[in-house]
Amino acid sequence: MAGASGYAGGEILRLLLAHPQIEVGTVTASSTVGERLGSIHPHLVPLADRVIAETTPETLSGHELVFLALPHGHSAALAGQLPESVVVVDCGADFRLESAQAWTTFYDTPYAGSWPYGMPELPTGAGSRQRDRLAGATRIAVPGCYPTAVSLALAPGFAAGLLEPDDVVVVAASGTSGAGKSLKPHLLGAEVMGSMSPYGVGGGHRHTPEIEQNLSRAAGETVQVSFTPTLAPMPRGILATCTARLRPGTDVTRVRAAWVAAYGDEAFVHVLPEGSWPATGAVTGSNHVQLQVAVDDRLGRVVVVAAVDNLTKGTAGAAVQCANLALGLDETLGLPVAGVAP
Ligand SMILES: NC(=O)C1=CN([C@@H]2O[C@H](COP(=O)(O)OP(=O)(O)OC[C@H]3O[C@@H](n4cnc5c(N)ncnc54)[C@H](OP(=O)(O)O)[C@@H]3O)[C@@H](O)[C@H]2O)C=CC1
């Protein structure tokens, strides 16, 4: 586990402690090398005495499976030095985008290429799902947290041909752990507590091309998205409110049916009963995505609300789910299906 001292790495370790088939091997990081894991993640009691090692190909080699939870731009060099037979599951953005142009527009490191994208439930056209590309894969790019919520929220409508591709508006709120552990002056307690604020406004957030890539794949045509993230005074969770214009003549009774049918067989994506609404508190610590879909008849728009835990289904849970698929295990092994509430 590389990046073990971070938020995503800590969450992967928490999940692996409950996994019946995967054992935690070497834990590595950077500035915390030599420290006890217990001093950084006191909640990971059974791993408290593990000592953090340096992140090098040597310390990571010898494992069948390696999770990378490093800052953007660090995965390519490391993964390139690990044998092809090792399953590498990367929580960073380095290998998520298929378009080099999109990458260079939104990121400031060189384009490294793309790996199979780790969102098993994503409809990818003609009745197929992204999980078909993950079984047996040895390199997997775990999605970003906002793209998880937004893509799973809107993909059923695009896959069913119900939505216009050029009028999609998303506003999403995230808890502060989404920004990682390193010190950021705008994320001090005094700045965050009791206050919500937008960022990346005006189409500048780097998750925009990732969301567009996913929805375009589901739609079979280019989808464009106006995406505005906001920061919410909570440690975990994303609540995404996604609206799109319905195609003319769309029968509104088909709308709910499309979403229910899309996820009826999925273990981790749930369309709530009519009248119930997703809440971040209901998915805290669980690998679930909660969805609700409504139609604004007056404006001819669909409104889909999604809740995920950014650290569980939004990163670490997806990473473990993908590792299960890559290793030929039951996709749901070791993954929490109940949240922590209140
Ligand atoms: N937080 C979230 O909700 C999500 C995160 N992700 C992605 O997961 C990855 C990790 O994010 P997160 O856990 O939040 O980040 P953190 O800042 O919390 O953790 C970063 C980790 O990377 C290590 N690290 C930093 N620099 C280096 C380096 N040069 N070489 C080796 N290791 C290094 C840190 O070690 P040390 O502490 O020892 O310096 C730490 O373990 C990122 O790519 C992020 O984008 C994806 C989806 C959601």
Ligand SMILES: CC(=O)N[C@@H](CCC(=O)OP(=O)(O)O)C(=O)O
């Ligand atoms: C609240 C917050 O700051 N969230 C992060 C997204 C976290 C995530 O999913 O990140 P990666 O694409 O970096 O893996 C952000 O907006 O940059």
